[in-house]
Amino acid sequence: MALKIVKGSIDRMFDKNLQDLVRGIRNHKEDEAKYISTCIDEIKQELKQDNIAVKANAVCKLTYLQMLGYDISWAAFNIVEVMSSSKFTYKRIGYLAASQCFHEGTDVIMLTTNQIRKDLSSPNQYDTGVALTGLSCFVTPDLARDLANDIMTLMSHTKPYIRKKAVLIMYKVFLKYPESLRPAFPRLKEKLEDPDPGVQSAAVNVICELARRNPKNYLSLAPLFFKLMTSSTNNWVLIKIIKLFGALTPLEPRLGKKLIEPLTNLIHSTSAMSLLYECVNTVIAVLISLSSGMPNHSASIQLCVQKLRILIEDSDQNLKYLGLLAMSKILKTHPKSVQSHKDLILQCLDDKDESIRLRALDLLYGMVSKKNLMEIVKKLMLHVDKAEGTTYRDELLTKIIDICSQSNYQYITNFEWYISILVELTRLEGTRHGHLIASQMLDVAIRVKAIRGFAVAQMAMLLDSGHLLTGNMQRNGICEVLYAAAWICGEFSEHLDDPMQTLEAMLRPKVASLPGHIQAVYVQNAAKLFATVLQKHEGATDSQAAQDTSQLLIERLPLFVQSANLEVQERASCILQLVKYIQKLQQKDVEVAEEVSALFAGELNPVAPKAQKKVPVPEGLDLDAWINEPPSESESEDEKPKAVFAKEEPKQSRARHIEVDEKELARRREARKQEQANNPFYIKSSPSSQKVYQDAPGVEHIPVVQIDLSVPLKVPGMPMSEQYLKLEEERRQKERADKKKKDKKKKKREKRGKGKRDDSGPESEEDITPAHQVDIVTEEMPENALPSDDDDKDPNDPHKALDIDLDKPLADSEKLPVRTHRREVLKSPEEDGDQDGITQEAKRRSSKEKKEKDRKSKEEEKKKKKKKHKHVVEEEPPEPLSEEPVQSEESAEVAAPPTSTSAEASDLDFWLSSAPVPPPIKEALAPKTSVAAAPDSEPDVPKDAEPDEEKSLKNKKKKQKKEKDEKKKKKRHHHHHHHGDGGGGDSVQNGTVEEEEEEEPLPPMSNYCLLAENSYIKMVYDIQGNLQDGSQVVVSVIFENKSNSFLKSMEFNVLDSLNSKLQRPEGASPHDGLVVPFQLPPGVSNEARFVFSVQSIVMPQKLKGTLTFIVKSEDSSTHEKLDFKLHFTCTSYLITTPCYSDAYAKLLESGDLKSSSLKLEGLNMPFHHLLARICFHHHFSVVERIDSCASMYSRSIQGHHVCLLVKTANQTVSIDAKCDEPSLLANVLDEIKQTFSQC
Amino acid sequence: MIKAILIFNNHGKPRLIRFYQYFAEDLQQQIIRETFHLVSKRDDNVCNFLEGGSLIGGSDYKLIYRHYATLYFVFCVDSSESELGILDLIQVNIIQTHVFVETLDKCFENVCELDLIFHMDKVHYILQEVVMGGMVLETNMNEIVGQVELQNRMEKSEGGLSAAPARAVSAVKNMNLPEIPRNINIGDINIKVPSLSPF
DSSP, X not given: OHHHHHHHHHHHHTSOOHHHHHHHHHHTSTTHHHHXXXXXXXXXXXXXXXXXXXXXXXXXXXXHHHHTTOOOGGGHHHHXXXXXXXXXXXXXHHHHHHHHHXXXXXXXXXXXXXXXXXXXXXXXXXXXXXXXHHHHHHOOHHHHHHHHHHHHHHTTOSSHHXXXXXXXXXXXXXXXXXXXXXXXXXXXXXXXXXXXXXXXXXXXXXXXXXXHHSGGGGGXXXXXXXXXXXXXXXXXXXXXXXXXXXHHGGGOHHHHHHHHHHHHHHHHHOOOHHHHHHHHHHHHHHHHHSOSOOGGGHHHHHHHHHHHHHHHHSSOHXXXXXXXXXXXXXXXXXXXXXXXXXXXXXXXXXXXXXXXXXXXXXXXXXXXXXXXXXXXXXXHHHHHHHOOXXXXXXXXXXXXXXXXXXXXXXXXXXXXXXXXXXXXXXXXXXXXXXXXHHHHHHHHHHHBGGGXXXXXXHHHHHHHHOTTTSSOXXXXXXXXXXXXXXXXXXXXXXXXXXXXXXXXXXXXXGGGGSOHHHHHHHHHHHHXXXXXXXHHXXXXXXXXXXXXXXXXXXXXXXXXXXXXXXXXXXXXXXXXXXXXXXXXXXXXXXXXXXXXXXXXXXXXXXXXXXXXXXXXXXXXXXXXXXXXOOOOHHHHHHOOOOOSSOSSSOOSGGGOOOOOOHHHHHHHHHHXXXXXXXOTTOOOOOHHHHHHHHHSTTGXXXXXXXHGGGSOSSOTTOOOHHHHHHHHHHHHHHHHHHHHHHHHHHHHHTTSOSSXXXXXXXOOGGGOOOSSOOOBOOOBOOTTOOOOOOOOOOTTOGGGXXXXXXXXXXXXXXXXXXXXXXXXXXXXXXXXXXXXXXXXXXXXXXXXHHHHHHHHHHHHHHHHHHHTOOOOOOXXXXXXXXXXXXXXXXXXXXXXXXXXXXXXXXXXHXXXXXXXXXXXXXXXXXXXXXXXXXXXXXXXXXXXXXXXXXXXXXXXXXXXXXXXXXXXHOOSOOBOHHHHHHHTOXXXXXXXXXXXXXXXXXXXXXXXXXXXXXXXXXXXXXXXXXXXXXXXXXXXXXXXXXXXXXXXXXXXXXXXXXXXEEOOOTTOOTTOOEEOSOOBOTXXXXXXXEEEEESOOSSOEEEEEEEEEEEEOSSOEEEEEEEEEEEEOSGGGEEOOOOOHHHHHHHHHTOOOEEEEEEEOSOOSOHHHHHHHHHHHHOOEEEEEETTEEEEEEEETTOOEEEEEEEEETTEEEEEEEESSHHHHHHHHHHHHHHHHTO | OEEEEEEEETTOOEEEEEESSOOOHHHHHHHHHHHHHHHHTSOTTSOSEEEOOSSSOOXXXXXXXXXXXXXXXXXXXXXXXXXXXXXXXHSSOXXXXXXXXXXXXXXXXXXXXXXXXXXXXXXXXXXXXXXXXXXXXXXXXXXXXXXXXXXXXXXXXXXXXXXXXXXXXXXHHTTOXXXXXXHOOHHHHHHHHHHHTTO
């Protein structure tokens, strides 16, 4: 054996390790691939060895190769092997490799479940840590479901290192297994107040991620976060919280009001830029959420804008960038305050950094007004000329169009100018946004009637100039413009001066090289033009011109008839036939113009893009139903429908490359020269234009372009936009002068009234009148259009599944799957797959009953509200109290009483409505505070906080009294009745309980009983067993501050007995007290938990203890102490465990159990109440119930089975019990008896 | 959320890649190339934010990077992360120190590219203490360094037997005598071993 090990290490000597591999790769630069493939062969050999060290080394090397892009999924099984090594060194390597290459499709992943579970529960915290880290990268829905419970347990691990990792990974678990969110949420929420800052930060992180996607579900956490925000000093946490508030404020404007002040303070006080920036961002979000009519917030806006200006002026480019980014958010709601910084923003347009220029561009959008639009666009056009990369240039182009077209062309005073800008933009080579320009052209021409004449003239020129036809079509998205040009010319051909010429231009052979959909438009509109030409010449003396036109069409159209594009072909053949027919008629001197133009009569109105979607579906029409039998698969694949008006999406047809050989090129060049010579509009190339053209980006890469150097930069004959700028200036000046005159006249008439008018100041927006009366036609919408629902969410978004109401009480079925081995022992109806008919029946019944129960509890709630019965509910602490997962789930399940939703909502309302004075906030803040049920359950916010506060105080007093009363009556644990409902945890039981006696609601119950009390503090406690650890119980103690002073430095200490010991942190002596991890402001209560280890559980026992604390009042502080006795009943060692009836029967048959019995006389309560009490106070669950007889089951933390058979007849209840531990049973029965003796 | 962390050098050679969302290996390489292309053409004195590449993320994602001597550290994050915070995380700080790179600094005693090249696994282990599953786990440098050191110590204590010969061998190999050790045929030893084992 020893030799084998030696041999193994000798083998290892000659394996390469990671460093050798890296070195080798670096030494084989020229044949790297070959070298690596030999390495992979070696690795494969190594993986075949038995030695785990060799394997781990191999896997480590594979991880490196993975980084270089090699697929290592073939080694997945070996990775799993290395993961399962007992040595941390290897395990870590295995998990690292797995996290790099495992994913949902990796099939070996399902083999890892048990290994990971083992590692998670490893005593070594780093094993657990490594497993958590690995899992966070490759968690799958299956793993999430199987391990959710284990991870949840780890959230309460003693080591903060594990806690924080467990908290963080929960987010991944939620994503993969959304059902886990609700059961796990209470504990996650509890971690927000973890003493360890790292854990706290992790919890904040996770909740922020969750809330970002579905903010409305997390509104109720706002008070808690508010508290964290005002108390935390960790900037990272602060940033996250502040970001979260940014997401919450749009949902709750009142929250915003509350935030403004602390945020403003932070802005003033912090030195960290990151924090400052996020504060400003959230203040902006707040300001956006508040209605604009808030004059007192203008100061905050000013503050933000000022701070942002400082950021933008900073020499640090990062701050500049972020400043602009945040500025653009303000812009949306408060454009005025940003506009005053126009200078700065325009300056940023010239920045050398492209990211910053882009951000500045975003801002320009809001900077424009009627007054400065032309100026700004002119500046942008200059940038367009200078822009080096196409991305930035394209961005400029879209921004120009955005700016001009925003809010229905609000700022455009002169559409001629706009059209000429658009035409100028067409000279951009290689832009992707041809279709954008085209759609603008179409939109303007259609909607602005007054501009049509001008637009048509410009478009005709575009068609004629042919500069768009040159260059190679594939790269030139700009040719899309021709689509618009052709359509406008055709549709509004009555405005054309010389339709004949345009017609000719449209039928040039070169057109055939355009993309199909443009050709189709050409052909169609050629026909329209034809109709116009006919009409023009009709009635004129010479019919020759009309006949020439027909001849032209007949000559040119065959080119299109041969087109490979079906649509072009079809339209061309149609029109060709039509023209041929017309020609015949013309030769017979028949008047045809009237009829031909009738073909294109009628005006097309602009239709809103979403109009089609908004047409309501008529009743009885199923759009998804087949009209005919569906065609076979193959057919439908072949025939993909082709869009008719395909301008929006990129064309595949454009991709069709037209091969152009040298000869052809030369020929074309000749033709073009010829054409240019003949073209009267062509301005002979000027040196300047050539120069600019050469400057155009990417010229040197496009060989064809060089041939086209003679193509002019300026689109021939185009009126330049600059012209308009001057004209506009003049026009405005004139107008102003006119106005002044009028004003003066007016003033004179007013006999020099009031103050002087400031004439020198810039004219106001309204003063600028548009150059021509523009009638912007609005887009048509169908009648009874459906209300807008535009923002469809992506159905594949994983976060959609997490849109879960977290305030709703947990239903019985909502729990995390428990470990499989336990499932086998005690089959629970929900988890058992192969049950017989009975269970399924039971299941069905239970779900029905659950529904009914829900309904009933709602009714109950309503009733309570109606009566305004100030029924005091001790709100269960939202957190599960024990360390033990099953139990905690169950308590979580039932934690929220039906009223809690409204209570919580009103909590928030209360918090939001109250003034930001510390004490009341904190009172409402403390999540575990016993809060009265919704004060009067009014949905509206109480107008002032005062009476509200009083009310809650009153309630509190009342509550205390009531609690005392209860305690006197029964010195037993009590619990709230809702807890009792679910105490059984099992739906069968719930159903049974509620089945018959519907009218009688259960009385309130609580398991918390008084521990000790003096004038300062009151402690109530509850004990729960820990299923994970058979020797532990968890004592949850609620501390309530009854005094008017601040209680701090609380220390909880217990005198350990031989049998029971308080778990103290490592290194603490057995006499040290435990520090309670919180302080208590006056009137506040909070809960702490203490873990005890116990050896024997068969006897009840009492432990003496002391609580010491410091009472801090305004001027003095005193040490106080309070003694108490902790009573561990046998019941507290029992854990509610669902049991399945045949398992129960087997258990009874086995004969291992000792029996005992109990009789209760004169018990006057409904049977279901009785059962509920046993379930609730003694942690039993109902297995089966038949009339007035029920079997119940429970299990101790050490695995003792306890079975009860409860029968009732004439106020007498007999309980037959069986247990494998007689003394435990006797004690439990005693305790049951005691419970009922108090009733 | 952080979607990916990439470290590559001035030539685009990856030194560490960590994706928090699954991408196939070839796509990963494409992303690295694209990111390198985007980042490398930027001057050193421009801002450190970049609207995301086409392959990774979308409009919500940003690339936040820093350039140190020969290395680029690139984080691809969505809008839930604070831009400056991540920058701090890469270098400057939240409380007082350079968290990530500084951590490397501490662990490797002055980090340089070669350290990253030869100890990619170690860098991963450090990173795991800073970012987990795409979320920032810890920003306190002392805590990070402490945990990393404790784990390394644990590894050393386990190392014992198996690590020693490997170290010896790598020392031999460093002598640059590539042929000598390779020619020893271990197969022979293998045959002798069974005959010895009876006693």
